[in-house]
Every structure is written in C-alpha cells, then in structure tokens.
Amino acid sequence: MTKLAVCPGSFDPVTLGHLDVFRAASAIFDAVRVVVVANPDKGPGLFPLDERADLVRRALAESGEDHIAVDVLEGGLLVDYCTAHGAVALVKGVRGARDVDYELPMAAVNRELSGIETVFLPPRPEHALVSSSLVRQLVGLGGDASAYVPAAVLTRLRR
Amino acid sequence: MTKLAVCPGSFDPVTLGHLDVFRAASAIFDAVRVVVVANPDKGPGLFPLDERADLVRRALAESGEDHIAVDVLEGGLLVDYCTAHGAVALVKGVRGARDVDYELPMAAVNRELSGIETVFLPPRPEHALVSSSLVRQLVGLGGDASAYVPAAVLTRLRR
Amino acid sequence: MTKLAVCPGSFDPVTLGHLDVFRAASAIFDAVRVVVVANPDKGPGLFPLDERADLVRRALAESGEDHIAVDVLEGGLLVDYCTAHGAVALVKGVRGARDVDYELPMAAVNRELSGIETVFLPPRPEHALVSSSLVRQLVGLGGDASAYVPAAVLTRLRR
Amino acid sequence: MTKLAVCPGSFDPVTLGHLDVFRAASAIFDAVRVVVVANPDKGPGLFPLDERADLVRRALAESGEDHIAVDVLEGGLLVDYCTAHGAVALVKGVRGARDVDYELPMAAVNRELSGIETVFLPPRPEHALVSSSLVRQLVGLGGDASAYVPAAVLTRLRR
Amino acid sequence: MTKLAVCPGSFDPVTLGHLDVFRAASAIFDAVRVVVVANPDKGPGLFPLDERADLVRRALAESGEDHIAVDVLEGGLLVDYCTAHGAVALVKGVRGARDVDYELPMAAVNRELSGIETVFLPPRPEHALVSSSLVRQLVGLGGDASAYVPAAVLTRLRR
Amino acid sequence: MTKLAVCPGSFDPVTLGHLDVFRAASAIFDAVRVVVVANPDKGPGLFPLDERADLVRRALAESGEDHIAVDVLEGGLLVDYCTAHGAVALVKGVRGARDVDYELPMAAVNRELSGIETVFLPPRPEHALVSSSLVRQLVGLGGDASAYVPAAVLTRLRR
Secondary structure, three states, X not given: OOOEEEEEEOOOOOOHHHHHHHHHXXXXXXXXXXXXXXXXXXXOOOOOHHHHHHHHHHHXXXXXXXXXXXXXXXXXXXXXXHHHHOEEEEEEEOOOHHHHHHHHHHHHHHHHHHOOEEEEEOOOHHHOOOOHHHHHHHHHOOOOOOOOOOHHHHHHHHO | OOOEEEEEEOOXXXXXXXXXXXXXXXXXXXXXXEEEEOOHHHOOOOOOHHHHHHHHHHHHXXXXXXXXXXXXXXXXXXXXXXXXXXXXXXXXXXXXXXXXXXXXXXXXXHHHHHOOEEEEEOOOHHHOOOOHHHHHHHHHOOOOOOOOOOHHHHHHHHO | OOOEEEEEEOOOOOOHHHHHHHHHHHHHOOEEEEEEEOOHHXXXXXXXXXXXXXXXXXXXXXXXXXXXXXXXXOOOOHHHHHHHHOEEEEEEEOOOHHHHHHXXXXXXXXXXXXXXXXXXXXXXXXHOOOXXXXXXXXXXXXXXXXXXXXXXXXXXXXX | OOOXXXXXXXXXXXXXXXXXXXXXXHHHOOEEEEEEEOOHHHOOOOOOHHHHHHHHHHHHHHOOOOOOEEEEEOOOOHHHXXXXXXXXXXXXXXXXXXXXXXXXXXXXXXXXXXXXEEEEEOOOHHHOOOOHHHHHHHHHOOOOOOOOOOHHHHHHXXX | OOOEEEEEEOOOOOXXXXXXHHHHHHHHOOEEEEEEEOOHHHOOOOOOHHHHHHHHHHHHHHOOOOXXXXXXXXXXXXXXXXXXXXXXXXXXXXXXXXXXXXXHHHHHHHHHXXXXXXXXXXXXXXXXXXXXXXXXXXXXXXOOOOOOOOHHHHHHHHO | OOOEEEEEEOOOOOOHHXXXXXXXXXXXXXXXXXXXXXXXXXXXXXXXXXXXXHHHHHHHHHXXXXXXXXXXXXXXXXXXXXXXXXXXXXXXXXXXXXXXHHHHHHHHHHHHHHOXXXXXXXXXXXXXXXXXXXXXXXXXXXXXXXXOOOHHHHHHHHO
C-alpha cells in the first residue's frame, strides 16, 4: 500500500524551513501532499490561499521536488481531507518546545476524530528560527528576506 | 521499497506509552523495529538490556503486534545500526515540550552523521504522563504500576 | 470558617477539562464558586457571558455537582469579587508548562493587590489537551466535539 | 470536616521559598502538615531527614507558624501517608514551567493511586528563583546564603 | 571606541521591569539608547509612540538615569537604526523561557541582516512577572498599578 | 573604563557553539576572559580543568581570537573572581528556553551576592543544538564530532 503523508499549514508564505520539512517527509513516506489551509486565528493573511499554494509549487519545482503534490483546503476538516485521500499521517514541522505545545492538542483531536496519526519533523537547525510571520514582518519593514524564503517567494514579495 | 522505522529507547521497563508509539509507528511505516539501547546517563538501570527487549517482545505479543521486531544494540552508534538495516527514520515518542527540547539536538546530530530523519510521535493523552523512571520509582516504593505497564512487565516486576 | 474557592475563566464554552477542575476544587475546598469573566484579549467570543454561565450550570447539574455555584463578573477586578465573597483562593486549571507561564504573572498581581492566593490544579491527563478555543475551532469547521464538552454544551452547539 | 493538606518535599535544606508555600497553604487549608521525604534521584543529600525536619520546625517557629506540623516519611508511598492522615490534597510549590512539567506526572500517578488531588502554589516572585540545590552549591563554595534560607538553616550551615 | 547598546521595545507603558533592564544595560555598556518601536502584532496600543518615549524619559529622570537617551523609531528596520548610530548590541529583557523563545528568532534575523548581536538581560526577580500588557489590563479594570510602573506612568494613567 | 566580560563554563570540551559566544562577547565588550570552572553536578568530566583551558586557548588561536584570555577557577565563587578582575558582566550562551530556565536562578544569585549582571547571548542557529555532553556521548560511541568542535579538540579527542 502506498503510504501517503499530508503536510498541512497556512504557508503564508512558504519558507526554507517548510521546504526542509517537505523534503524530509518525502524521504520517509511513499507520497507527500502539501495542503494549504486557512488559519482562522491569523486573519486574511498576506496572500490568498491559491497564491500560497502556487508559491509552494514553484518552490518545489525550483528544488526538483515536483513529485510532491500541493493542494488547497477551502473549508471542512483536515481529517476529512486525509480520510478521503487515504493519508496515513499528518506531518508538521516543529522548531522547538513552543511549536510542540501548540501542536499536541491538535494532534490529539485529529486522532480522536479520525484515527490519523500526526508526526512531528524538526527542520535543519539553520532553518529552525524562520517563520512565516517573521518573514511577513521583515518584508513589511522593507527588510531583505532572501535568507529565509525560496526564490519564487522572494520574486513575488518584491513585486 | 519497504520503509523501515527504528524506535530506539532504553525501555527500562517498557510502558503503555511506549506501546502506543510502537503501534502508531506501525500504522505509518511498512516495517518497525524496536531497538533497546543503553542510556549512558542513566547507569545500569533496573533490567539488563536483553530482559528489557524480552519484555517488549512479550508486550507486543500480548497485544497482537508481534510483526514488530525487537533488537538490542550493545554498542556503537544508533545511526550505524539504522544504515546497516536500511531504516528511513528514527521514531521517538514525545510527551511534551521537555521531551522535544531533549530530543532535538540528538535528531540534528543523527541527521548530520547519517542523513537519517527523526520523527516525533505523541502518545495518547492518557499515557502522556507515564515514564519508565516514574514506574521504577513507584515500584521501588511498593506501589501498584498496573495502570502504566503491560501485563508482562507487571508480572516481572512482582517477582 | 468556610473556605471558599473561586474558579474564574472565560469558559467559552465550558469543557470536560474545566469540569474536572471544578470537581477537584470541590473535593478540596468547603465551597466552590465558578465565575465567568470576559477575557479582553479574546474579543466577544462564541457565547455571551450569561449563556456561558448557564451552560456551566447545566453541565454541573448533569454530573450531580449542583452544589457548585456559578456567577458572572460583568466588570471590575476579580480580586474585588473574591474579597467581597470572602474567598480564600482562586483556582485555575493548568494543563502544562504553557498555562503556568501565562498564569504566574496574574497570580502574582492578584496576590499583590489583595493577598489572595492562586492554586493551580491539573486536569486528568485524558482531558489535558482540550481547550475552549480548540472546541470553537472544531465546531466552526463542522467537526464533532462530543469527546470534549458536556452534553449541555453539545446540544447548544448543535442548534 | 477539617481539610488537611500535606506539603511533601526533600527540603535539604528548607528555603524561604518553601516557607512562602507553607504559609500560603496554611491560609487556604484548615490544617497543614509538612512531610520530609527522601528523593531517590538526589542521593543522600546534605542533611539527614530528621535534621531537615528539625530545621523546618525551627524555621516555622521563628516566623510564628508553629501550628504547621512537620513529619518525616521514612519509606512507603506518600499517598498511603495521606490516606492514613485523611489529607484532601498534596501541595507543591511551583516556580515556573520547569517545575510543573516535572510535577504533573507525579500528580497524575498520585491521583490514580489514591484519588488525592495535587495543588500547585507559586511562591512570591522574589523567592521564585531560590532552590535547595542552589543553596547547597552556594554554601559548598563558601558563599553567603542569608538571602535564601531562614535563620535556623543559616546557623546550622555555618557550623 | 564607545560601546553603544540599543534597548528596543514597545514600552506601552514602560514598567519597573523595563527600568531594571535599562539600568543593567547602563552598567555594562558605555552608552545606552532606549528606542520605542511600534509592535505591528499589538495594534495601536494605549499611548502613541511619542508619549511612550516621553514617559520613559520622565521615569529615567525620576531615578537619576537621564544619561540614557530615548528615541522613537517611526518606521524602517531596527537594525538600520542600530547601524546608523553605531550600536554594538541590542538589549532585551527576558523574564523567562517564554520571552526567550519569542526573542531568539528575532535575534537571529537581526544578526543575519546586519551582524549586530542581541544580548538578553534578566530583570530582578521581584519585577520578573510584570509586563506592559498586564499593566494595561489591570488599569483597564480600575486596579492599582503602583507596584509595577514608575511614578510618571502612574500619574499619567490616573488622568 | 575598560569593560571586561567573563564567560564562565565547564567547556568539557569547548564546542563551536561556545566559540560563537566568545566571539560575540568580544564584539560587544572591550575585553573578554573565558573562565573554566568545575561543575559539581557533572562529576570529574572528560578532561581536567587545565586541559580544557588549553583546548580553549588553541581553538581561539586557530580562529585568530587570541586576544581573548583564558583562565581556570580552581575553587571559590565565580563572583569573587569577577570582582577581583573588575568584570562588569558574566556572559552565558543560551540555546533556548531550557538553558534560560537553568541560568536565571544563577544570574539572580550572582547579582544578589556581588551586583554583577549576567547577559545571555544566543549562538548562531546552526550551532544552537551542540553541547559538550552530546559531543562526549558521540565520541564515546566512536562517532565523528568534526561538525561540532574546533580542530584542536578534534585532534585531542582522536588521541
């Protein structure tokens, strides 16, 4: 049986740390699907969901990882999406203790609702401090985000 | 390709929380191998490595999970063991922030040394507070550990 | 002297984890009073304060804990409420490190202002990952919250 | 019914932070009993259990809190002691997130074994960084511990 | 060469904990400059930037620390400000683990962008639980903030 | 006045993360002195104090930082050493929340005893997961530590 993993996130925008996690997931699972979801706690965000997904696709193409599929979940539960696609696991990047404390309750709820497991993957240390919100803040102040995001995002941010 | 995951730990003794993690790993990966390793920070421990492995085997048999292999690593690096067996990932249970802070550096070193990824799996909440050290302490004081360990361990502890 | 404890919170809505804490407080103190307060950081919330209090009352009645009083604090300081009612302690549930870091400064301020102590009570592990915000998010996406909230809340959420 | 709380700890030696917690417990519960227990993780320690208890008694007498009883638990489970004395709660001081992460599993085990609840009490901020181990280390290097321990302990340390 | 340190923050309003950090910075560096910056995550805030800076100046004058300069950064990157003024370090107060987890990524980004180092300074324990947001909340409910803010702020809050 | 900072630690052995911190301290302070101290919690360690200091000296020479002095503190309080040398600050590397929780109490005690401030410096993210204990463990198992320690330490470890 093909083991499919889903990497959910708001990816607004995708960072080099996220790409690390996608790559690691791809080394571990037979197939990987990145799913862009709205985060209700974060408001409308910088980019619309479709554009975020498009940027993920370009970034994966840049690095030759275009066997990783990218999708958008417009509404409904993530676990329903996973069940519909036959995913065996959700994959979340964890940069440290704070991320885990935030993710553990979600993981428990998702398992309770659907039986699906969540696995946490650490990014490489040099990317462990990057976050989308830091990138948005940096760009908002006119700073240079080239050390934190893939080229496709950088190009888009500069427009 | 068969995706093999290795679950390393001192398992002195194995708890219901560990079994949760083995089961979850087994749902996600094609094959799972539990590897009992000595923890140099913890001294000789309660049981010798071979007996710990035997208790894991019995606990897995009890719960019908005997397709999970169990092994002992007497010396040498865990990543060398993984490379020799073609494992794609190490799997560690994480009960919370403290565990992750402890495991992240090991995960980084293991990736640096061998390219192998480490995935963190949360146990079910009702097992999230159990640890081998708490079991050892409880048993040492004459307490009843039946809520925390599989039957095989309980039988052994009572001897 | 009757030792009265006050359990403050936004309870939007009350969860099985909160009920655990109310019960534990009730085992420890002579009398317990749940006080629903607005959380200025969280906006208007899902239910108005009065309805939140009503749901707490129904949930307590369901589980035979109706000796626990329920009140709403519309404005003013919680410590003034406590002083007026002669409470000896505030009781807060703590699910883990993150909760404690958030609650410690409040506890210090409340002691400084009024001399009242705050005690932290852990919920049972199986309820330790539930939160009102997770319930709101789950329900907002059409998910089933029956494992996390009392029947009275479930009925109300389904309307 | 008299509500008795038990404050367990190794108290090697008792600090001003511990005394804060005893006092707060005494404001909240009808009766308080400090119980000195050996910590198997910490080796023999600086003072024998009896002397630690004696120092707690002297410190409580100094500050006019001698209605708080002090006892030594030589062996056996703390929860059995609590059951035998009809205690309704264990009381532990928590200085921050680290303490809580350490205490939560013990609290869960103690509730599972005996139904007894554990409540966490924060010390006053000015005492929140003191610990017995820091005092032992300071004294071992010839430093002045007078800001951290009661007079009775200081006198004993200087002998 | 004069070693200049910059203490950035939203200081809305400045607290006794912030003043602790300014004083410590002043003991360590040749010159210190407090810089009031808008925090985009926090909305408009209680006071406009200029008034916050004015309150910092008054508080520093009160305590005889008026050799510490105070400035407002209206827009642009903090690191550009530091480079323009020849600062060798950014100084941030850290009250505990939570603050550090929040500040570490910023520190990494600021070093990456400009080579400037960030140093973390702990406030005195008795001020370690104070925060501007707690002060705002307390004042909003009609509470007395005199234990947490300098006299200049207290006077302004009472108007 | 020359501002001297002291970087204390057990440095058993010194890592690339430590060297990062020494360099950052050197950019900030007029003069820096690394002081090797015994850690009573850690037993005799891998290398004697003098050899640890020698390895720090060689590592600093390798990277052209030999203006940083290196010393051994055989006994007595670190703050007495600082006072004797006129240091204005202690400098400690902090890799994350765990380190800070551990260091804050020491910083408070050192300030209480002598008035000296402690500043925390984060290492570069790519070195943030290295620790001496991980290096010791890795080397003990025959692993390759070249990514974590300076050449001088590597040469010594291979002997």
